[in-house]
Amino acid sequence: MTNTPDNKRISNDPEAIKEALEALLKYQNSSMSMRRVLREMRTESTSEQYALHEPLALGVIRYLNTIDFLLARSLGSIRPQDLTPCDRNLLRLAIYDVRWLGSAGVVEYTKGLNSSLCEALDKAINLDFDATIKPLPKVNQESLRYSHPTFIIETLLEHLGERDTYQLLSANNRSRVYYLRPNKHREGYEESIKKVQELGVRLIPDSSVKDLFRISGDVNAVVSSDLFQNGDILIHDKASILTVKALHASQAEIIWDACAAPGMKTHLLTEVMNNTGRIVASDVYTDRVRSAKKRSEFLGMRNVCWVQADASMMKVKGARRVLIDAPCSSTGMIQGHPSFKWRLNKEVLMSIMSVQHKILDGVLRSYRDEPGTEIVYATCSILPHEGESQIDSVMSTHNIELIDTEIRGDPGYDGFQCSEMVRRLFPHKHETSGFFIARMRIVQ
Numbered sequence: 001m002t003n004t005p006d007n008k009r010i011s012n013d014p015e016a017i018k019e020a021l022e023a024l025l026k027y028q029n030s031s032m033s034m035r036r037v038l039r040e041m042r043t044e045s046t047s048e049q050y051a052l053h054e055p056l057a058l059g060v061i062r063y064l065n066t067i068d069f070l071l072a073r074s075l076g077s078i079r080p081q082d083l084t085p086c087d088r089n090l091l092r093l094a095i096y097d098v099r100w101l102g103s104a105g106v107v108e109y110t111k112g113l114n115s116s117l118c119e120a121l122d123k124a125i126n127l128d129f130d131a132t133i134k135p136l137p138k139v140n141q142e143s144l145r146y147s148h149p150t151f152i153i154e155t156l157l158e159h160l161g162e163r164d165t166y167q168l169l170s171a172n173n174r175s176r177v178y179y180l181r182p183n184k185h186r187e188g189y190e191e192s193i194k195k196v197q198e199l200g201v202r203l204i205p206d207s208s209v210k211d212l213f214r215i216s217g218d219v220n221a222v223v224s225s226d227l228f229q230n231g232d233i234l235i236h237d238k239a240s241i242l243t244v245k246a247l248h249a250s251q252a253e254i255i256w257d258a259c260a261a262p263g264m265k266t267h268l269l270t271e272v273m274n275n276t277g278r279i280v281a282s283d284v285y286t287d288r289v290r291s292a293k294k295r296s297e298f299l300g301m302r303n304v305c306w307v308q309a310d311a312s313m314m315k316v317k318g319a320r321r322v323l324i325d326a327p328c329s330s331t332g333m334i335q336g337h338p339s340f341k342w343r344l345n346k347e348v349l350m351s352i353m354s355v356q357h358k359i360l361d362g363v364l365r366s367y368r369d370e371p372g373t374e375i376v377y378a379t380c381s382i383l384p385h386e387g388e389s390q391i392d393s394v395m396s397t398h399n400i401e402l403i404d405t406e407i408r409g410d411p412g413y414d415g416f417q418c419s420e421m422v423r424r425l426f427p428h429k430h431e432t433s434g435f436f437i438a439r440m441r442i443v444q
Contacts, residue, residue: 014108017093019053024060024089027339034061034339051220059100060092062173062338063147067092070099073132074123078116087113091121098125142166147173148341152331152383159384159413164428168382171428176335178215179206179238180222183231184271185300192232199225208408209241214431231299236264239332239425239432240325243378244268246405246423246439247323256316257281258324258363260306261288263296265325270301280316282307312362321374322363326356328379328386332434335427353385360390364398364442373442374403380433382426387436388416400440407437 019041026037038054060067071091072080080088094109106125110118133141143150146169156165180196180203182189193213197203201221203213215222219235227233244265249255249272260266260281269279281296283289286308293306307314311324329352330340360377367373379386394400395417402421409423409430422438 013052016052016056017108020056020060020093021086021089023053023057024092025085027057027061028085028089033337033343034058035337051218056093056097058338060089060096061342063096063100064092064338064342065149066144066147067095069133069144070095070124070127070129071120073127074120076120078120083117087117091117091124094121095124142169146170148334149344151346152341152344155383155385159415164426167428168426168434171426172334172338172341174335176427176433177238177431178219178222178235179241180213180215180233181211181236181241182233183267183299184211185275185302186232189232192227195227196222196225196233199227206238209238209245212236212238212241234264234267234299236268237433239380239430239435240265241268242407242409242425242432243325243376243435243437244272244323246378246407246437247321247374247376248406249273249321252277253320254278254316254318255280256319256322258311258314258322258359259283259326260323261285261292263292263301263304265323266292266296266304267299267301269323270296270303273303275300275302277303279304280307280319281305282309282311282314284308284310312358314362315366320370320372322367322376324359324363324375324377326359326377326379326386328352328356328381329383330380331382332380332425332427332436335433349383349385353390356386356390357393360394361397364394364400367442368398371442371444374439375400375442376405376437376439378435378437380435382424382434384413384416387424387438388412388418388422391418391422391438391440392416399443401443403439403441405437405439409437412436 023037023041027034034057038057068080090109090112094106097103098106106121133144139150139153142153148169156168160168182192193203199221202216204216206212206214222228249269251273254277255269257266257269257279261283263281266279266281281304289306289308296304329344329349330337334341363375381387402418405423407423409425412419412422412424418438422436425432425435427434
């Protein structure tokens with residue numbers, strides 16, 4: 001709970017506190033992620049205002065269970081759920097500001113609190129954290145120390161071991177690494193990188209992916225630029241890019257992008273194929289297809305046909321390569337979307353796994369009489385339930401062989417049939433989102 005380079009000193013700014021409180025209240029009353037709440041609020045704020053309240057609101061969500069634990073231990077007979085939403089979230093902001101950002105005071109917070117809540121805030125700020133959690137079971141201690149659900153910690157400890165688990169949990173509590181690539185469908189795209197650098201943004205060329213650059217510094221300067229707004233440059237996670245590379249697409253092919261919206265991987269495929277051949281991009285949700293189609297036209301994608309369809313009940317004739325970026329828990333994106341970890345439970349995970357298996361099984365059945373068809377299955381998840389378990393399951397029921405993804409990364413978790421042939425990427429090792437990638441081929 002110390003101030004780090006990732007934690008900007010934005011504390012005690014009245015406007016930042018007000019905006020962050022509004023974001024927390026909107027998040028609490030909706031099913032949206034905090035990132036989406038902030039994205040919608042961005043249109044109502046200046047870039048300077050957004051840069052102040054965004055890290056405050058995200059910080060509270062990142063450490064939510066730990067903050068609420070401190071609050072509950074300090075309220076005495078009052079239960080946190082009995083507080084008004086405004087008081088509860090104001091206390092959360094104040095605790096985060098002091099214990100994580102190192103603010104020297106809470107004057108701007110106490111203005112809106114009664115005396116008993118001010119006393120509780122003082123206790124929460126000064127509570128001996130290590131002594132308070134010491135009587136708890138080990139996994140509960142680590143859940144509070146690293147601000148992750150016990151289910152995720154137990155799963156990672158089983159499959160990653162202690163060292164990597166705690167490094168990954170720590171990485172999840174830091175800012176994510178952002179990558180930028182030019183839109184090669186735009187004339188003179190080579191100059192767009194120079195123009196970004198002229199904005200004062202430092203770009204570091206990636207060592208393994210051509211024309212990919214790591215953004216060093218504040219990503220907001222990029223997002224607020226005309227270059228980004230006009231689609232001349234795109235922010236795209238490296239793991240997502242490597243998933244597309246694992247498909248080994250070439251020009252003039254027919255490719256099916258089975259769970260395509262919002263279309264970032266689809267766009268990269270059109271670049272790889274130089275807008276030749278044909279990409280059928282499908283998604284089950286009409287509104288997502290509609291917005292993705294509009295976006296693809298804006299970005300200059302000319303070889304894409306968008307279709308609203310259930311991938312488990314569909315087939316694209318003539319397609320020899322299929323990309324399945326399956327719906328998932330998004331636990332690989334906790335760095336940038338901390339709210340994802342708090343809205344996942346075993347019931348939700350089982351439901352997601354069912355959808356994943358239905359899609360993968362459906363695609364394999366559709367192409368079972370077309371040997372040579374290659375399929376890449378990927379999820380932005382760090383859980384084996386959505387990766388290795390799914391691949392082992394279809395290997396037992398379909399005539400497929402796993403083939404090399406040709407991606408630098410870690411092998412799959414130990415103990416699965418597919419472990420050596422699949423790839424995993426992690427924030428703490430590869431500076432990407434957490435991803436699982438498998439490449440397979442239909443055999444006779």
